Amino acid sequence: MQFVPLQAxxxxxxxxxxxxxxxxxxRRNVLVMLMCVELMLTAASIVFVAAAxxxxxxxxxxxxxxxxxxxxxxxxxxxxxVVAVFHNRRxxxxxxxxxxxx
Amino acid sequence: MIGFEPIGLxxxxxxxxxxxxxxFGLASLLVGSLFRRGTGxxxxxSAVGFILTGAVCAISLGRGERxxxxxxxxxxxxxxxxxxxxxxxxxxxxxxxxxxxxxxxKHGAGEFCGLLSLATAGMAVMAGxxxxxxxxxxxxLLSVPLYIMAAYSRRDRLSNESxxxxxxxxxxxxxxxxxxxxxxxxxxxxTNIVAMAExxxxxxxxxxxxxxxxxxxxxxxxxxxxxLGFKAxxxxxxxxxxxxxxxxxxxxxxxxxxxxxxxxxxLMYRVLLVGFGDLAHFWAPVLGVIAVLTMTVGNxxxxxxxxxxxxxxxxxxxxxxxxxLAVIGAGALRAQGSSEWMAASxxxxxxxxxxxxxxxxxxxxxxxxxxxDLEDFSLERLKGLGRRYPWxxxxxxxxxxxxxxxxxxxxxxxxxxxxxAAISGQTVWLSVVVVLAAINSAISAYYxxxxxxxxxxxxPEDTGEAHGWVSSQSGGWVMATAGLGVIGLxxxxxxxxxxxxxxxxxxxx
Numbered sequence: 001m002q003f004v005p006l007q008a009x010x011x012x013x014x015x016x017x018x019x020x021x022x023x024x025x026x027r028r029n030v031l032v033m034l035m036c037v038e039l040m041l042t043a044a045s046i047v048f049v050a051a052a053x054x055x056x057x058x059x060x061x062x063x064x065x066x067x068x069x070x071x072x073x074x075x076x077x078x079x080x081x082v083v084a085v086f087h088n089r090r091x092x093x094x095x096x097x098x099x100x101x102x
Numbered sequence: 103m104i105g106f107e108p109i110g111l112x113x114x115x116x117x118x119x120x121x122x123x124x125x126f127g128l129a130s131l132l133v134g135s136l137f138r139r140g141t142g143x144x145x146x147x148s149a150v151g152f153i154l155t156g157a158v159c160a161i162s163l164g165r166g167e168r169x170x171x172x173x174x175x176x177x178x179x180x181x182x183x184x185x186x187x188x189x190x191x192x193x194x195x196x197x198x199x200x201x202x203x204x205x206x207x208k209h210g211a212g213e214f215c216g217l218l219s220l221a222t223a224g225m226a227v228m229a230g231x232x233x234x235x236x237x238x239x240x241x242x243l244l245s246v247p248l249y250i251m252a253a254y255s256r257r258d259r260l261s262n263e264s265x266x267x268x269x270x271x272x273x274x275x276x277x278x279x280x281x282x283x284x285x286x287x288x289x290x291x292x293t294n295i296v297a298m299a300e301x302x303x304x305x306x307x308x309x310x311x312x313x314x315x316x317x318x319x320x321x322x323x324x325x326x327x328x329x330l331g332f333k334a335x336x337x338x339x340x341x342x343x344x345x346x347x348x349x350x351x352x353x354x355x356x357x358x359x360x361x362x363x364x365x366x367x368x369l370m371y372r373v374l375l376v377g378f379g380d381l382a383h384f385w386a387p388v389l390g391v392i393a394v395l396t397m398t399v400g401n402x403x404x405x406x407x408x409x410x411x412x413x414x415x416x417x418x419x420x421x422x423x424x425x426x427l428a429v430i431g432a433g434a435l436r437a438q439g440s441s442e443w444m445a446a447s448x449x450x451x452x453x454x455x456x457x458x459x460x461x462x463x464x465x466x467x468x469x470x471x472x473x474x475d476l477e478d479f480s481l482e483r484l485k486g487l488g489r490r491y492p493w494x495x496x497x498x499x500x501x502x503x504x505x506x507x508x509x510x511x512x513x514x515x516x517x518x519x520x521x522x523a524a525i526s527g528q529t530v531w532l533s534v535v536v537v538l539a540a541i542n543s544a545i546s547a548y549y550x551x552x553x554x555x556x557x558x559x560x561x562p563e564d565t566g567e568a569h570g571w572v573s574s575q576s577g578g579w580v581m582a583t584a585g586l587g588v589i590g591l592x593x594x595x596x597x598x599x600x601x602x603x604x605x606x607x608x609x610x611x
Contacts, residue, residue, distance in 0.1 A: 013281075037274055044277065047284035057291060067234065067280060074276070082258050085262045098263075100267070
C-alpha cells in the first residue's frame with residue numbers, strides 16, 4: 001500500500017492557506033473575506049489531521065475538531081456584526097466601512 | 103502528553119483562576135440577560151469574580167509553587183499568577199468605569215460584565231498555557247468577547263466599524279496562529295511546549311539534518327509570532343489598533359489597551375523561552391527589530407494625535423514594545439546557553455502591574471472629557487483643568503509622569519527592570535536596542551507631558567462647563583484606585599520585585 005507522505009499534505013495545506021490569505025487581502029466584501037479566513041483555518045485542520053496520522057498521535061485529530069468549533073464561533077459572531085453593520089450602512093464592502101482613518 | 107486519565111482534582115486546582123472567572127462570568131451573563139434590571143447584579147457578580155481571582159493571585163505570588171494540570175497542558179505557577187493579577191485589576195476597574203456607559207444603553211447592559219469576565223478568563227488561559235493549543239484556545243476566548251464588546255453600541259456607526267475591523271483582523275490573525283501551530287505539530291509531533299523542548303528541538307542548531315522539519319518549524323514559529331503580534335498590536339501588525347480603539351466605547355478601549363497586551367507578551371515569553379528556547383539565536387534578533395519598530399511607530403504616531411483615545415492607542419503600542427524587551431533579553435541569554443533567562447519574568451510581571459494601573463488611570467481621566475463614552479475627545483479640553491479640578495489634574499499628571507517613566511514612579515521602576523533585563527543579555531545589538539528604547543522614552547515625554555502642560559499652564563477657556571470636564575463618580579473612583587496603585591508600586595516596588603526568585607524557580611518543571 002502506497003502512503004502519501006506528510007510533506008504532500010503540508011504543501012497542499014500551504015497552498016490552501018496562501019489562497020485564503022490572498023483572497024482576504026484582495027476581496028473587499030466582508031462575507032467573502034470571512035470565507036477566506038475559513039479557508040485558512042481549514043488548511044490548519046488538514047495539517048493537524050495529516051500530522052496526527054504521520055505521528056500516530058490522536059491529539060491532532062481532536063485539535064481539528066476544536067478548530068472546526070472555533071471557526072463556527074467566529075463566524076457566528078462575525079455574521080452578527082455584519083448584519084449590524086449592514087443595518088447602519090446598507091453595505092458590507094470594507095471600502096465603505098471606513099469612517100475611522102488610521 | 104497522551105494521558106487519558108480522567109480529570110482529577112489536581113487538574114481542577116491547576117485551572118482554579120480560569121474556573122473562578124468562567125463561573126462568575128457565566129453567572130453574570132445569565133443574571134444580566136434573564137432579569138430586566140440585572141445590570142447591577144451582574145456587575146457585582148463579575149466584580150466578585152475579579153476580586154477573588156486577584157486575591158488568589160496576590161496571595162500566591164511569591165510562593166514559587168507550581169501545579170500542572172491536564173497532562174501538562176496548563177500550569178499554575180508564579181508567572182501565571184503575576185500575569186493574571188494585572189488582568190483582573192483591569193477587569194475590575196473597567197467595570198467601575200463602565201457604569202456610566204452601561205446606564206446609557208437601552209439593550210444588553212447586563213451581558214457586558216459577563217463578557218468582560220470571560221475575556222479575562224481567556225487571558226488566564228493564555229497566561230498559564232503550556233500547550234500551543236491551550237494557548238490558541240485562550241486567545242480565542244479572549245478575542246471573541248472583545249469583538250462583541252468593541253461593537254457594543256449596535257446603533258453607533260463607529261462602534262460597529264470598530265468591532266468589524268477588530269473581528270476581521272482578529273480572525274485572520276487567529277487563522278495565521280492556528281496554521282503556525284499546525285506546522286509546529288507536523289514537524290515536532292507534539293503541541294506541548296515542554297515536550298517540544300525536550301524532543302526534537304533539544305538538538306537545537308544541529309537540527310538541520312532534516313530540511314523538512316527545520317523549514318516547517320521555522321515557518322510555524324514565524325506564523326505563531328505574527329499571530330500573537332497582531333493580538334498584542336506589535337508593529338508592523340499594529341495598524342488596526344488606533345481605529346479599533348477610537349471606535350470602541352471608552353471602557354472597552356480601556357480594557358483592550360491593558361489586558362490583551364499583558365497576556366500576549368506573557369504568552370510569548372513562555373512559549374518562546376520554554377518551548378523554542380533552543381532556537382533563541384534565530385528569534386531574539388528578529389524580536390529585537392520588532393520591538394524597536396513597535397516603540398518607534400507607537401511614539402511617533404502618538405506625537406501627532408490631538409485626540410485622547412487615539413493618542414493612548416499609539417502609546418499602548420509603544421508600551422507593548424517596551425514589554426517585549428524582557429523577552430528579547432531573556433532570549434539572548436538563552437542563546438548563550440545561560441540559565442539566567444528566567445530572571446526576566448519579573449520584569450514582565452512588574453511592568454504589567456504598573457502599566458495596568460497607570461493606563462487605566464489615564465483612560466479614566468480621558469473619559470471624563472466628555473459626557474458620553476462613544477466619541478473621541480479633543481485633548482484641548484484639558485486646558486485649565488488644574489484650576490478647576492485640582493485633584494483630577496493631579497491624578498492625570500501622576501499617570502502621565504508614570505507613563506513617561508520619570509523617576510520615581512511605578513513606570514520608572516517598570517522601565518528600569520525591563521531595560522536591565524534586556525541589558526543582561528550582554529550583546530552589542532541588545533545595547534543598541536536599549537539605547538533606542540531610552541530615546542523612545544524621551545520622545546514619549548513630549549506627548550505625555552503636553553497633557554500636564556494643558557491642564558496647568560493654560561487659563562480655562564470661557565466656553566462653559568459643557569465643553570470641558572464632566573466628572574463622573576465611577577471615573578473618580580477608578581482614578582483614585584489607579585493613583586493609589588501607581589504610588590504604591592512607586593514607593594514599594596519590592597512587593598512585586600521581591601517575588602523574582604519565586605518567579606524564576608517555578609517557570610520550568
